Amino acid sequence: MGRALQVGFIGFGGIARDAHMPGWSKLKGDGVAELVAVADVNPAAREAARTRFGLPPEMCFEDYAEMLGKVDLDIVDVCTPNCFHKDPTIAAFKAGAHVIVEKPMTVCAADGEAMIAAGKKARKLLMIAQSCRYLPSAQAAKRASRAIGDIYWARASLLRPRGVPAWGAFTLKEMSAGGPIYDLGVHILDWCLWMMEFPKPVTVSAALYLELANKKSIMKHDPKRYTVPEELAMALIRFENGAVCTLETSWAVNAPEGTFSCFLSGKKGGIDWNWDSLTLVREEFGMLTNAKPQVIPEAGQASHAEEVYDFVDAIRKGKPSPVPGEQAIVTQRILDAIYASAEGGREVGLA
Numbered sequence: 426m427g428r429a430l431q432v433g434f435i436g437f438g439g440i441a442r443d444a445h446m447p448g449w450s451k452l453k454g455d456g457v458a459e460l461v462a463v464a465d466v467n468p469a470a471r472e473a474a475r476t477r478f479g480l481p482p483e484m485c486f487e488d489y490a491e492m493l494g495k496v497d498l499d500i501v502d503v504c505t506p507n508c509f510h511k512d513p514t515i516a517a518f519k520a521g522a523h524v525i526v527e528k529p530m531t532v533c534a535a536d537g538e539a540m541i542a543a544g545k546k547a548r549k550l551l552m553i554a555q556s557c558r559y560l561p562s563a564q565a566a567k568r569a570s571r572a573i574g575d576i577y578w579a580r581a582s583l584l585r586p587r588g589v590p591a592w593g594a595f596t597l598k599e600m601s602a603g604g605p606i607y608d609l610g611v612h613i614l615d616w617c618l619w620m621m622e623f624p625k626p627v628t629v630s631a632a633l634y635l636e637l638a639n640k641k642s643i644m645k646h647d648p649k650r651y652t653v654p655e656e657l658a659m660a661l662i663r664f665e666n667g668a669v670c671t672l673e674t675s676w677a678v679n680a681p682e683g684t685f686s687c688f689l690s691g692k693k694g695g696i697d698w699n700w701d702s703l704t705l706v707r708e709e710f711g712m713l714t715n716a717k718p719q720v721i722p723e724a725g726q727a728s729h730a731e732e733v734y735d736f737v738d739a740i741r742k743g744k745p746s747p748v749p750g751e752q753a754i755v756t757q758r759i760l761d762a763i764y765a766s767a768e769g770g771r772e773v774g775l776a
């Protein structure tokens with residue numbers, strides 16, 4: 426085995442430390458890849474890189490451009506707030522690294538196109554960290570999808586009755602671009618599109634609501650820090666092949682319980698997926714039958730480590746990106762259209 430792949434982070438906050446690092450730490454133990462540098466504007470994040478992960482002070486940078494100029498990195502893991510995904514990704518490509526970037530890809534489709542173009546120019550892989558694809562139930566559902574035929578209707582639902590984030594940049598439009606659609610909807614929408622084999626979206630009709638989040642009884646956040654336009658969103662997405670997807674997502678809604686699920690209706694059967702369970706619905710022996718796996722391994726944070734392993738495997742074997750920008754840009758275009766449709770109060774077309 427050659428030299429371990431040299432890994433640097435841009436943005437070393439919660440998701441980097443608690444979800445991505447277990448994957449990179451395991452790969453270090455295997456001699457495959459090792460964390461060598463971190464760039465974060467927050468001194469506390471750089472301190473964590475030193476104390477928790479043993480990086481020498483000179484490898485903890487405030488400015489990512491300085492890190493990219495001084496350290497020869499094979500992989501850059503971008504875990505900054507959404508509005509800072511594009512520039513660090515493009516800079517990392519220019520520095521000759523492969524890039525894994527947290528979801529959502531970025532804050533608008535035009536930025537996503539620029540990220541894809543930069544990766545192509547550098548001949549490096551771009552992976553969007555859509556961790557839900559790596560849940561054990563999701564992998565099982567993908568295998569089972571062969572049995573349900575062409576999917577013509579998908580219902581994607583990720584509702585939190587009460588779950589407005591009171592931390593981080595999630596509620597700040599200027600940092601995150603949007604509310605639960607960008608935080609949660611992007612997970613479940615990517616999941617559905619992946620199961621549907623990414624049909625081409627042609628129209629979107631959407632509505633956004635902000636009715637509850639700023640009520641005193643619900644609010645745990647600073648109201649001045651709630652600048653996104655929605656706490657609840659729903660959308661109907663039509664595809665060129667005639668299929669439709671209905672999407673609903675919230676941080677606050679007066680619903681009896683939360684959801685984290687997709688129902689897929691195919692021409693030969695259906696799949697009812699929850700993040701931790703799966704039901705395959707088919708006509709068997711003249712009966713409509715529900716089949717459930719007896720065991721699905723526990724999910725936890727392991728899906729984030731799995732995505733890291735898959736990315737490194739693709740790099741080492743010269744395979745395509747497991748979650749390429751060309752897929753994430755489809756989701757990004759739909760997100761753009763959701764806000765345009767809701768703002769205009771009408772269905773919008775996608776070019």
Ligand SMILES: NC(=O)c1ccc[n+]([C@@H]2O[C@H](COP(=O)([O-])OP(=O)(O)OC[C@H]3O[C@@H](n4cnc5c(N)ncnc54)[C@H](O)[C@@H]3O)[C@@H](O)[C@H]2O)c1
Nearest residue numbers: 436437438439440464465466467470504505506507527528
């Ligand atoms: N896959 C998931 O389930 C999941 C869960 C949570 C967050 N995320 C995504 O991860 C990203 C980060 O979220 P988080 O929860 O870790 O946020 P966070 O606030 O905990 O961490 C972000 C870090 O980026 C740093 N930062 C900001 N601007 C920077 C810059 N210009 N250069 C270098 N560092 C910079 C901040 O100082 C902070 O330490 C977001 O895009 C979010 O959508 C994904």
